[in-house]
Amino acid sequence: MSKLRVKILTWNMGDSKLTQEEWASEIKTSWSIIATRDFDVLGLCLQEDSRGQHGKMGDAVAEYLKADFDMVSHSVEGPPEVTKLSFSVRAFLYVRRTMFSNYSVRKNDVCLKRTVFCSKGTAGISIIGFYGSQVTQIILMSSHLPFEPKKEDLGYQERIQAVAKSFGEVYDNIVDETVEQRIAFWAGDLNFRNNAPISPRGKPMADQLDYAFSVRPASFFREFAEPDVEFPPTCKMVACDRMSCPACRNRSGDQHIPSCYVNETSKGNREPSHCDRILYRADGVDGEIVEYRSWSRARAVQHSDHALVLATFDITY
16 A cells, blocks of 8 residues: 655735746745645646746746656646736646656646636646556646626626536546546636625525535536635735735634735625635545645735635545
């Protein structure tokens, strides 16, 4: 029996933009969740990433881990950086070289909302290789689903359609059903809201995603599940700027501090919500959930209006 540790991070970067050199410095000094290297596979899902010089976090992580890990990645690209709009969605897998050998890579993506440029989407990657003597597939999907602030349901119906499209056009095209041992993760700013209706004039649901799980067949979500959510809402948070940073952002990953959230009731019922989620599926292996929590300890995360969410799994073969 052997054990594989997988850590998944998802983060809507918002206005947090650093160069690759700045990312490298911050990862070393502030990102203990990466710097400890206490994983065999790291999945990194980024939303609202930049296409230009300030979209280099994934590359900085690869540089930091290069002595022991290989990186594969895929993205859905949004507007160029000169437009001041950053909608790219990226998925990165960092794999410890001693754990996997002779692996192949699959990639696919789908745009979920488009005006002139793609503004929401899902990017998926997978590796298929030997873990010891066993052929194993690891899948990672990163999503940024639509949000419609002018609608009573805040875009719930559009998000359900986006879920179907993400699984149908990304997951179904990269999963290899002939591989008996598979672990798959779907993470991102899924944009499902707390205390919001799922139809016009409908009653508010405590959690739109939980409601969708309760009324949809398991096949709709391709048998994916979510660990229990016991961390505070992850959006929309008061972001630090160059002049000030509320002290609550240092603690916002651990406790719900009302003053750390932006009141946007003028734009609809935008209560603090668990927008950022991590779902998983395990086939032919046993998966133990070690942790599932939000995190805001790094300076860059505090400059975003979203907390980062992370999950750690021990996979037993």
